[in-house]
Amino acid sequence: MKFSEFRKLRALSSESICAGMLADNRDRIRIKKDDVAVKNLTRIMDGVLELSARKGFSAMSLRDLSRETGLSMGALYSYFAGKDELLDMIQRQGTKVVGELLAEAASRPAPPRDRLREVVYTHLYLSEMLQSWFYFSFMEAKGLGREQLKKAIETELYTESIIEEILSDGARSGDFASIDVPMTSAAVKALLQDWYLKRWKYSGRGVTVEQYARFMIDLVESYILKKRRKVPARPAAPVRRKK
Amino acid sequence: MKFSEFRKLRALSSESICAGMLADNRDRIRIKKDDVAVKNLTRIMDGVLELSARKGFSAMSLRDLSRETGLSMGALYSYFAGKDELLDMIQRQGTKVVGELLAEAASRPAPPRDRLREVVYTHLYLSEMLQSWFYFSFMEAKGLGREQLKKAIETELYTESIIEEILSDGARSGDFASIDVPMTSAAVKALLQDWYLKRWKYSGRGVTVEQYARFMIDLVESYILKKRRKVPARPAAPVRRKK
DNA sequence: GTCTATATAACGATAGAC
DNA sequence: GTCTATCGTTATATAGAC
Secondary structure: OOHHHHHHHOOOOHHHHHHHHHHHOOOOOOOOOHHHHHHHHHHHHHHHHHHHHHHOOOOOOHHHHHHHHOOOHHHHOOOOOOHHHHHHHHHHHHHHHHHHHHHHHHHOOOOHHHHHHHHHHHHHHHHHHOHHHHHHHHHOHHHOOHHHHHHHHHHHHHHHHHHHHHHHHHHHHOOOOOOOHHHHHHHHHHHHHHHHHOHHHHHHHOOOHHHHHHHHHHHHHHHHOOOOOOOOOOOOOOOOOOO | OOHHHHHHHOOOOHHHHHHHHHHHOOOOOOOOOHHHHHHHHHHHHHHHHHHHHHHOOOOOOHHHHHHHHOOOHHHHOOOOOOHHHHHHHHHHHHHHHHHHHHHHHHHOOOOHHHHHHHHHHHHHHHHHHOHHHHHHHHHOHHHOOHHHHHHHHHHHHHHHHHHHHHHHHHHHHOOOOOOOHHHHHHHHHHHHHHHHHOHHHHHHOOOOHHHHHHHHHHHHHHHHOOOOOOOOOOOOOOOOOOO
16 A cells, blocks of 8 residues: 555544544643644644654753743643653553554454565554654653553564564464564564654655565565475474573 | 674773773863773763663753762863763764774675674674663764764764675675665664664563574575565565455 | 633742853 | 752733633
8 A cells, every 4th residue: 555545544643643632631631622722732742742853852841842832831731730741641642543553454354474564564654654753752762750661661562562473373374484483573673663763864865665665575575485494394383482 | 703702802891982082082181190080981971871771861960970970060070071072972982982893894805795794793792792882872862963963973874884885795796686775774774773772672582692693694684695586476465455 | 701721920949060 | 069040830910702
């Protein structure tokens, strides 16, 4: 699927995310009118992502944010209780949206090879649409509180577990060669992340997300589809995890 | 080469780096005795790397650093002119050391395949020895001034250009298949980076740097050494979505 | 007029700097 | 230790919609 089609199918704008953010924090946000609240939450989130990308969340002052959004200091505090909570709110809502869409993509029944492609494409397209959020999420994870940090690590491992499951299925069914599933999953994850962490590089080279996706699939498939001399004597793939 | 051998060959400790740091900033550092200066510079750098890993450089106060190093606020300012310069100093010295060792590894004449392995191993072993510096360098790059930031980007691209050169040589000589050199280099770089960015993950799984290196080489070589007979079962199998 | 959303201004704490 | 700037935060005042 082309990125342009994907983009139209998913209602994934800052606004749609902030609408969810409002719904989930309806009691804390002191603004009554939904349309006003969503509009300003969007300005706030976009401002945070922009300023954080430039100098980091903790180096961004709320006065910077006030200037960037055009809202006063007092107004800002009608939308969140404090700077820490602002970070949590943005992280939580993005994680939720991304997790749901990824889980949906992985759940579609298909042969392992197609499922892997589907997950790779979905992840790349999602991170293309929400690049600034993905970047923010990676760079500012350590600023989270203990609870939220645990959640963030779980999410990192969750993405990988989706890939692991597909690779395990493929190895078991014989679609894939006998590979080290956790290591291969980690590599896939690393390549997925590079797309949004190094966006400046790929933009500068004029690489599109479709080109990156195709390259990534080629690279990974050349490894997992290669013919191994070792014929799997055992039906179960001998992939072991170290403790 | 085993990591333990590599480690012994290279004199790469915090102290050795800080000795270079002292030499390069001899005029700015107000401490006269070299041994005292190196000892405290080491405490300072290790403290910065530790605290920054925990909550980020800009969230680390110099009072945190004072407590961590056991030096007073006044003493700290004998070693650097300000917080910004402290960041620059650490970035610059690490970049210098790593760049030199990497260039040396890439310059050894050998067939492309061996040179690629050499660079991959060297980078992984270096980042294993200086993991906290590599992590710091990646996460805190945006805090640099414009000049230093340019340098940092150049360094990122320099590593990649080393890999590109090897891949180009190999493609030209026929050792490697006809591949997209910039994209493949970027992927190699991404996999190299994952080792120090996700160290917590690999440590938790008991993966050693040798195991990671072997896996990485396998993955990359399966792509660049593959026979390019165009026999795709499905020509360009698009990812189909069910509606 | 009343309620909602925003703006102003000031507080205490803490930052970098010397 | 000290100084000053600036941080996050909040109490309070004001403007605008119906």
